[in-house]
Ligand code: AMP
């Protein structure tokens with residue numbers, strides 16, 4: 462089955478062909494770790510987690526290598542550490558841990574590689590080295606302790622975002638600074654004050670700009686050209702436009718990525734969910750309010766990833782009702798997981814059409830095809846072995862109780878029921894056998 466993906470760079474759906482034999486490489490820009498993730502931040506993590514599962518399914522003979530970075534050097538992090546009076550490393554470790562835990566709760570598997578920006582400043586393949594290469598090629602210049610990328614030296618600049626240079630300058634939040642040659646030139650390196658974190662460099666003690674981090678980490682951990690580069694829509698400009706330019710110039714014209722993919726925004730009320738607007742629902746708060754990670758995940762997948770998604774209480778309630786019903790069927794049945802139904806794979810292979818997968822699962826449930834449902838839910842990451850593990854223990858106990866009842870050992874069957882009740886598990890005996898639910 463061929464995989465078709467929408468490429469932001471060409472603005473159309475294309476047949477996907479991995480570049481290298483033996484592997485598929487994907488990089489998604491990860492969190493800047495200074496606060497808790499909101500459910501909008503979780504959208505790219507969940508979407509690209511589904512894509513990763515699909516890639517594994519589509520290319521069983523290849524190694525799928527997925528890297529998602531941690532940005533652990535940034536002015537917002539420095540400000541947070543200062544405000545709290547703690548070392549920067551304490552802030553970044555705390556929020557990286559939160560991020561990993563929140564994403565795990567949503568069924569997002571850990572990336573294969575999780576490069577931390579601070580580990581790639583120095584070294585042969587680090588940011589300082591890459592900035593040096595850009596200066597040597599004549600596309601970057603040092604000025605007053607800063608190094609800037611000279612946008613005019615890269616004629617293709619603006620191709621990814623489809624913006625013209627004059628529009629970018631007029632519309633964007635480009636910083637005006639006396640040391641810039643061109644208004645759209647962006648920072649590769651900037652000086653650090655004595656009390657700020659910094660690294661020695663040919664341009665003085667300083668720290669990297671955000672964009673060069675990803676360019677350097679991608680080259681260091683995956684190579685010059687990767688198959689898929691992803692992130693949210695807001696990263697197209699300037700972040701990905703700048704990554705693309707830096708990498709092409711540093712790597713002798715080799716393109717940074719074949720396919721650029723961007724998820725749409727999740728909104729709350731009428732606006733994009735964002736910390737600056739204050740309309741955020743934190744993943745941790747949603748979980749604490751009792752929504753399961755699976756419900757949040759399915760709600761995120763209910764819209765096509767490129768479409769906007771409005772986050773409402775009704776969406777969560779409806780998703781929960783649907784998922785409870787499906788999981789109930791799957792739990793009650795003894796059917797083994799079947800092959801993933803063709804319809805499900807076809808929908809995913811068509812630019813990750815998750816709403817069509819949801820419709821296909823509803824159809825399987827009407828047909829009573831529990832094996833197919835199980836496989837489809839697993840494909841979406843909604844039947845995780847990790848979180849199914851305690852459940853599997855429960856199933857074992859339910860089985861032992863059924864066996865005890867069959868041999869009329871009611872003392873034992875009551876003991877098991879009471880044990881489970883103590884864990885908050887309620888058993889329901891019915892004509893189809895015993896099912897269980899959480900009280
Ligand atoms: P940030 O922490 O703002 O850099 O965002 C981390 C990731 O979440 C990036 O890929 C963003 O594009 C994405 N993102 C942020 N806000 C939203 C939102 N409201 N809806 C969807 N994706 C978002």
Ligand code: ZN
Pocket residue numbers: 489490491675700704
């Ligand atoms: Zn990036």
